[in-house]
Amino acid sequence: MSEIDCQETKRHVHEYLHNELSDQELDDITAHLANCDSCETDYDLETLINGAIKQSCTEDVPQELAERVLAEIRRIQANGGVH
Numbered sequence: 001m002s003e004i005d006c007q008e009t010k011r012h013v014h015e016y017l018h019n020e021l022s023d024q025e026l027d028d029i030t031a032h033l034a035n036c037d038s039c040e041t042d043y044d045l046e047t048l049i050n051g052a053i054k055q056s057c058t059e060d061v062p063q064e065l066a067e068r069v070l071a072e073i074r075r076i077q078a079n080g081g082v083h
Ligand SMILES: [Zn+2]
Pocket: 005, 006, 007, 009, 032, 036, 038, 039, 040
């Protein structure tokens, strides 16, 4: 699995939220967010995704993706993450 750094993660925030990343990139970023307080704060995922869902008439962020991302982050964090 490729490691991505904070700069890379923050550069992809738009694509991430608009589901424009490959599965691999999505997984890498999700894993990074779950283990990186700095990036998690930067993305402010719950706020961003919840806001996107409220505007779901645009179909920009599928609810399925939002739920998958949040579930994955919670799963990683429940497993201890990196602290
Ligand atoms: Zn980071």
